[in-house]
Amino acid sequence: MRRNKEIHPDSLMIMGIEWTIKYVDKLKDDDGEILCGDTDIDKYLIRISTGYHDTDSEMSRTILHETLHAILRMTGQNEMLSEKQEEAIVRALEQGLSQLYRI
Numbered sequence: 001m002r003r004n005k006e007i008h009p010d011s012l013m014i015m016g017i018e019w020t021i022k023y024v025d026k027l028k029d030d031d032g033e034i035l036c037g038d039t040d041i042d043k044y045l046i047r048i049s050t051g052y053h054d055t056d057s058e059m060s061r062t063i064l065h066e067t068l069h070a071i072l073r074m075t076g077q078n079e080m081l082s083e084k085q086e087e088a089i090v091r092a093l094e095q096g097l098s099q100l101y102r103i
């Protein structure tokens, strides 16, 4: 689906730093696995796969999800977590916060 420019920003201030949000068709990781989004702390860049979302709400949740990864990495809290643990925490927070804020 296409990005809805009114609700899907092209940048976000996360912990005082401006991150770029880039929308690309279909992201895959190095192993060829489908990614809904990814977070690059070195470039302050979040990429969102437009091709793997069917609704505005799903895309908003992915932006929230990637923002949570960014916060964990900017605060260094991810350093005490394995990738699996980080993903589990981010998913739980994404679910809870998206319900709280009715995304």
Ligand SMILES: [Zn+2]
Pocket (backbone or CB within 6 Å): 065, 069, 087, 090
């Ligand atoms: Zn994730």
